[in-house]
Amino acid sequence: MSQERLTNQDETVSSGENSADPTSEPLVDSAIEVPGKNATSTGRTILRAQSFDVYYDDVQALQDVNIEIPEKQVTAMIGPSGCGKSTFLRSINRMNDLVDAARIEGELLFRGKNVYDEDVDPVALRRKIGMVFQHPNPFPKSIFDNVAYGLRVQDMDVDEQQVVEESLKKAALWDEVKDQLDKSALDLSGGQQQRLCIARAIAVDPEVILMDEPASALDPIATSKIEDLIDDLAEDYTVVIVTHNMQQAARISDKTAVFLTGGELVEFDDTEKIFENPEHQRVEDYITGKFG
Numbered sequence: 001m002s003q004e005r006l007t008n009q010d011e012t013v014s015s016g017e018n019s020a021d022p023t024s025e026p027l028v029d030s031a032i033e034v035p036g037k038n039a040t041s042t043g044r045t046i047l048r049a050q051s052f053d054v055y056y057d058d059v060q061a062l063q064d065v066n067i068e069i070p071e072k073q074v075t076a077m078i079g080p081s082g083c084g085k086s087t088f089l090r091s092i093n094r095m096n097d098l099v100d101a102a103r104i105e106g107e108l109l110f111r112g113k114n115v116y117d118e119d120v121d122p123v124a125l126r127r128k129i130g131m132v133f134q135h136p137n138p139f140p141k142s143i144f145d146n147v148a149y150g151l152r153v154q155d156m157d158v159d160e161q162q163v164v165e166e167s168l169k170k171a172a173l174w175d176e177v178k179d180q181l182d183k184s185a186l187d188l189s190g191g192q193q194q195r196l197c198i199a200r201a202i203a204v205d206p207e208v209i210l211m212d213e214p215a216s217a218l219d220p221i222a223t224s225k226i227e228d229l230i231d232d233l234a235e236d237y238t239v240v241i242v243t244h245n246m247q248q249a250a251r252i253s254d255k256t257a258v259f260l261t262g263g264e265l266v267e268f269d270d271t272e273k274i275f276e277n278p279e280h281q282r283v284e285d286y287i288t289g290k291f292g
């Protein structure tokens with residue numbers, strides 16, 4: 001088993017000595033070869049779903065999902081409305097715990113550890129697997145306090161100034177806000193607010209960033225900045241993104257998962273393969289706009 005421990009005792013997510021350097025963490029998942037576009041790709045699996053089902057009361061939203069998501073790559077989830085993309089994304093860091101009706105079966109492994117094991121603390125898990133939502137949701141606080149928020153809540157022993165600056169730089173926002181860190185985050189544009197939310201997610205040192213249609217509420221220029229940013233983020237993080245925009249998935253992702261009606265993961269492969277030569281007729285029909 002992995003030495004990773006997501007315990008509810010101390011809200012830490014690793015056994016300690018190797019937490020600072022994810023590449024040194026032992027993996028139980030077998031390596032997979034990923035010839036994706038990112039030079040930083042490690043070829044390792046970081047997230048794995050095995051026979052994973054989600055129900056909302058009696059309605060099955062995901063059925064028998066099996067997938068291996070590669071580390072430090074961008075994986076896109078596409079499919080028609082209601083096919084379970086967001087449900088799968090929210091299952092990865094247990095956001096669905098907040099939905100009373102939700103129930104899961106099967107396993108969802110993060111570095112070989114089932115995130116649904118009893119000893120996993122969801123708060124600690126969400127520090128390692130952060131999330132960015134469709135609509136930017138900064139807190140009504142200053143830019144600085146937004147980015148520092150997670151550090152304070154988690155009582156992280158770090159240099160706040162340094163982490164805030166680094167996070168804003170990684171989120172491609174530093175140059176625009178460095179002289180106004182005390183300004184309210186609510187005064188930023190929508191695109192800036194979304195990059196601020198990405199900086200807030202980065203600040204607590206995650207390994208995975210989940211994004212649920214992060215650009216769908218933004219104009220084309222702001223969308224383009226987010227897309228460029230996602231590409232950069234994959235140098236340091238694993239990104240899993242739900243998008244309704246197939247061109248966006250094709251532009252930014254290394255791997256694409258196609259979910260179809262009924263919560264079935266029909267095909268998962270290199271993005272190029274999915275868009276140019278999918279195995280399944282149903283996927284081709286969806287990609288070419290014949291349905292969905």
Ligand SMILES: Nc1ncnc2c1ncn2[C@@H]1O[C@H](COP(=O)(O)OP(=O)(O)OP(=O)(O)O)[C@@H](O)[C@H]1O
Pocket residue numbers: 056059061079080081082083084085086087088099101
């Ligand atoms: N909180 C909930 N309670 C009950 N049913 C839900 C809940 N959230 C989602 N569902 C149902 O689960 C199924 C999958 O929904 P989900 O939002 O995951 O799909 P999606 O592919 O992300 O859709 P969209 O593209 O429209 O956002 C749908 O039938 C939806 O109605």
